[in-house]
Amino acid sequence: MNGKHEPRKVTLELVAAEAGVSPSTVSRVLNQSAGVSLAKQRRVNEVIDKYGFKPNLLARSLAGGKTMSVGVLTQFIDSPFYAEALKGIEDLLLAHGYVPIFVSGHMDAAEEADKIDVLIQRKIDGLLVLSSTQSDDQLQALAKKLPVVVTGREVGGANIKSIDFDHYESGRLAANFLYSQGHRAVAVITGPRTAADASSRLRGILDEMTRVGQEVDGDSIVEGDFQEFGGFQAMEELLRRDLRFTAVIACNDQMAYGANLALFRSGFRVPDDVSLIGFDNLKHSAFTLPPLTTVSQSSYQIGTVAAESLLELITDKLIPEKTELQVRVVVRESTRSLRS
Amino acid sequence: MNGKHEPRKVTLELVAAEAGVSPSTVSRVLNQSAGVSLAKQRRVNEVIDKYGFKPNLLARSLAGGKTMSVGVLTQFIDSPFYAEALKGIEDLLLAHGYVPIFVSGHMDAAEEADKIDVLIQRKIDGLLVLSSTQSDDQLQALAKKLPVVVTGREVGGANIKSIDFDHYESGRLAANFLYSQGHRAVAVITGPRTAADASSRLRGILDEMTRVGQEVDGDSIVEGDFQEFGGFQAMEELLRRDLRFTAVIACNDQMAYGANLALFRSGFRVPDDVSLIGFDNLKHSAFTLPPLTTVSQSSYQIGTVAAESLLELITDKLIPEKTELQVRVVVRESTRSLRS
DNA sequence: TTGTATGCGTTATCAT
DNA sequence: ATGATAACGCATACAA
Numbered sequence: 001m002n003g004k005h006e007p008r009k010v011t012l013e014l015v016a017a018e019a020g021v022s023p024s025t026v027s028r029v030l031n032q033s034a035g036v037s038l039a040k041q042r043r044v045n046e047v048i049d050k051y052g053f054k055p056n057l058l059a060r061s062l063a064g065g066k067t068m069s070v071g072v073l074t075q076f077i078d079s080p081f082y083a084e085a086l087k088g089i090e091d092l093l094l095a096h097g098y099v100p101i102f103v104s105g106h107m108d109a110a111e112e113a114d115k116i117d118v119l120i121q122r123k124i125d126g127l128l129v130l131s132s133t134q135s136d137d138q139l140q141a142l143a144k145k146l147p148v149v150v151t152g153r154e155v156g157g158a159n160i161k162s163i164d165f166d167h168y169e170s171g172r173l174a175a176n177f178l179y180s181q182g183h184r185a186v187a188v189i190t191g192p193r194t195a196a197d198a199s200s201r202l203r204g205i206l207d208e209m210t211r212v213g214q215e216v217d218g219d220s221i222v223e224g225d226f227q228e229f230g231g232f233q234a235m236e237e238l239l240r241r242d243l244r245f246t247a248v249i250a251c252n253d254q255m256a257y258g259a260n261l262a263l264f265r266s267g268f269r270v271p272d273d274v275s276l277i278g279f280d281n282l283k284h285s286a287f288t289l290p291p292l293t294t295v296s297q298s299s300y301q302i303g304t305v306a307a308e309s310l311l312e313l314i315t316d317k318l319i320p321e322k323t324e325l326q327v328r329v330v331v332r333e334s335t336r337s338l339r340s
Numbered sequence: 341m342n343g344k345h346e347p348r349k350v351t352l353e354l355v356a357a358e359a360g361v362s363p364s365t366v367s368r369v370l371n372q373s374a375g376v377s378l379a380k381q382r383r384v385n386e387v388i389d390k391y392g393f394k395p396n397l398l399a400r401s402l403a404g405g406k407t408m409s410v411g412v413l414t415q416f417i418d419s420p421f422y423a424e425a426l427k428g429i430e431d432l433l434l435a436h437g438y439v440p441i442f443v444s445g446h447m448d449a450a451e452e453a454d455k456i457d458v459l460i461q462r463k464i465d466g467l468l469v470l471s472s473t474q475s476d477d478q479l480q481a482l483a484k485k486l487p488v489v490v491t492g493r494e495v496g497g498a499n500i501k502s503i504d505f506d507h508y509e510s511g512r513l514a515a516n517f518l519y520s521q522g523h524r525a526v527a528v529i530t531g532p533r534t535a536a537d538a539s540s541r542l543r544g545i546l547d548e549m550t551r552v553g554q555e556v557d558g559d560s561i562v563e564g565d566f567q568e569f570g571g572f573q574a575m576e577e578l579l580r581r582d583l584r585f586t587a588v589i590a591c592n593d594q595m596a597y598g599a600n601l602a603l604f605r606s607g608f609r610v611p612d613d614v615s616l617i618g619f620d621n622l623k624h625s626a627f628t629l630p631p632l633t634t635v636s637q638s639s640y641q642i643g644t645v646a647a648e649s650l651l652e653l654i655t656d657k658l659i660p661e662k663t664e665l666q667v668r669v670v671v672r673e674s675t676r677s678l679r680s
Numbered sequence: 681t682t683g684t685a686t687g688c689g690t691t692a693t694c695a696t
Numbered sequence: 697a698t699g700a701t702a703a704c705g706c707a708t709a710c711a712a
Contacts, residue, residue, distance in 0.1 A: 011706085012707095021682080021683085022682065022683045023684095023705090023706080023707090024683060024684080024708080025681090025683075026706095027707060028681095030706095030707095034682090035681060036681070036682085037681065037682085040681090040682085054457075054460075054461050055461075056461075056704085056705050057461050058401050058407070058462075058704085059688090059704065059706040059707090060705075060706055060707075061398050061688090062398045062688045062689070062690090062704085062705080062706075062707095063687075063688055063707040063708080064688085064706075064708085065688080067398070069462075076427075077426050077430060078420075078423040078640075080420060080624075083418040083419070083423045084418045086417050087416075087418040087444070090417060099443070099458060100442075101439060102430075102442055103439070104427070104430060117394075118434070121394050121396075121397050123397065123398050228624065257624070257627045257628075258627055260627075260629060261627050261628075261631070264629050283568075284568065284624065287568045287569075287572070287598055287601050288601075288628070288629070289601060289604050291601070351688095351690085352689065352690065352691095361698080361699085362698065363699085364691085364698070364699060364700080365697085365698065365699075367691060367692090368697090371691080374698090375697060377697065395690070396690070397690095398688085398689075399689030399691085399704090400689075400690050401690085401704090402688090402690070402691090403689075403690040403692075403703075403704055404690070404691050404692085404704090
């Protein structure tokens with residue numbers, strides 16, 4: 001093709017030669033790891049620009065021990081909830097020069113372990129675990145090899161940090177909101193029994209309802225799987241039970257979507273016949289029919305906060321303005337007030 | 341913990357020593373790159389198992405030139421459409437020992453270029469570009485450095501391959517379906533003018549309607565942005581224009597969601613007052629109110645097919661049973677027949 | 681401040 | 697079939 005001078009690969013060494021300095025000097029201006037005379041700095045930088053030199057990250061990692069990449073174990077990359085979190089992670093990480101490597105575990109412990117191996121073999125600097133099914137022990141063992149941040153539950157230990165919303169509080173918020181709107185009989189579609197966040201949320205709901213004197217009967221609680229179809233089925237089950245309720249709490253937005261459809265199929269209207277509230281405030285929830293009232297727990301935020309925490313663990317320095325995790329109910333049109 | 345001998349890092353060299361062979365031999369059994377006596381193979385493998393040795397991918401890449409990773413440039417990682425495609429890509433790549441590195445370009449040419457740089461600096465073996473805003477020239481230039489696969493449009497050249505659905509045909513399909521259901525006056529919410537797939541789709545629709553003698557007036561076409569809110573606004577605009585139509589074609593499901601809400605707000609019912617059809621068959625479309633009729637173009641499939649093609653380019657050998665890209669209309673409840 | 685030498689953990693080249 | 701030896705491209709103690 002281009003037959004000029006053999007297109008010799010531009011390496012740090014080449015730059016050094018061209019600038020008339022030693023490779024170490026080039027490395028130093030690259031990393032600002034030591035003082036270099038301004039004269040040489042300029043010369044080196046000129047050559048770098050001239051050749052468009054970009055250090056080979058592989059070589060750098062092999063020599064330096066840091067890959068500037070972090071592994072992210074998620075359950076389903078193709079889920080609206082995780083997608084928003086992943087975006088938060090990507091944004092924050094990239095801003096700090098790191099790149100995320102995403103893998104999905106599909107709620108399967110064995111697959112998760114495999115995926116983690118893949119990541120570790122790639123020498124990631126840290127691991128971000130979103131709602132894993134790994135045992136605490138396994139995670140703590142991992143933490144001996146590299147910094148770990150977990151979401152969706154609480155795991156103690158050194159070199160490991162748990163980031164999460166206060167799901168209990170969110171649950172209370174939802175229940176209290178409904179109560180304040182005049183609802184007394186409430187049914188709930190909860191998440192998988194095995195998910196820590198699901199159960200805190202449920203406890204929050206139940207405790208709050210009890211507190212206001214409207215204890216929720218066990219029959220009014222059905223377990224879903226945090227997915228649309230699970231919510232659909234759960235709602236059908238609730239309907240079959242022939243209970244009396246004016247509102248249903250779906251423990252995440254996706255299940256609320258499914259519940260909404262089940263209600264529709266059975267001829268019930270939201271919110272005229274029954275009020276419906278979800279959790280997460282997925283972006284799509286503003287566009288459902290009707291737009292969904294939901295407890296907002298920004299999954300984007302959980303992503304950025306988790307990433308920030310991991311970076312702190314990796315670099316061992318605090319990140320100044322860490323994002324605050326906020327929870328609030330976003331009132332839209334799937335709930336209505338029963339008070340005259 | 342285990343205070344035996346200092347927990348020396350287990351490297352290929354360690355394994356070699358322990359097995360009483362040279363490092364090269366270990367490397368050979370690892371890669372099956374040359375004949376090794378069965379006796380030694382066994383011994384080496386025993387030691388490998390005993391120490392749980394996993395080769396350092398960084399070192400391997402630096403020495404061998406291959407990183408077994410491919411870059412994936414997507415527009416929005418937090419979009420239902422891309423999420424499904426990403427899952428397809430991840431599944432297929434991982435099955436072949438490759439890992440995808442995802443970055444988002446956010447429809448911004450400059451950001452895209454930046455992200456591509458990040459990827460290249462990480463020495464990816466190939467690049468997968470989903471609906472980029474880069475120019476053909478830029479992509480062709482990239483293809484000189486590494487294999488490239490593009491979706492969403494047609495780019496020619498060596499070392500580069502374009503994978504896409506036949507959007508024109510999809511458009512025709514949608515139009516023809518509506519016509520077959522008795523619809524004559526059709527409005528359309530198209531995608532961004534700049535998107536190649538959007539315009540083919542539109543042409544398909546228009547051509548088909550013309551073919552059946554129901555030419556679509558320019559007034560009945562509004563441009564959206566492939567997002568929910570864009571669809572919402574487009575539908576509002578359509579409504580303002582006071583046209584006469586019995587069906588609207590939204591050029592993707594997300595815009596259909598928005599359009600559905602806009603219709604609802606204005607007191608129109610889908611499908612009683614107007615039929616609505618989308619494209620993509622996102623998983624969520626089975627759970628909208630009403631469930632959405634849509635032209636199914638599995639984004640998961642586009643992901644796997646694109647990944648397969650990239651692997652073919654990288655490894656230079658054909659993958660046997662390549663997935664077929666299928667397009668069909670999935671009839672649900674957002675459309676109704678006007679006949680009889 | 682600057683340069684030299686060595687190491688990071690593999691693969692690849694060349695002998696034997 | 698097997699083993700030395702040299703890359704791969706950079707960072708980093710150590711020396712000067």
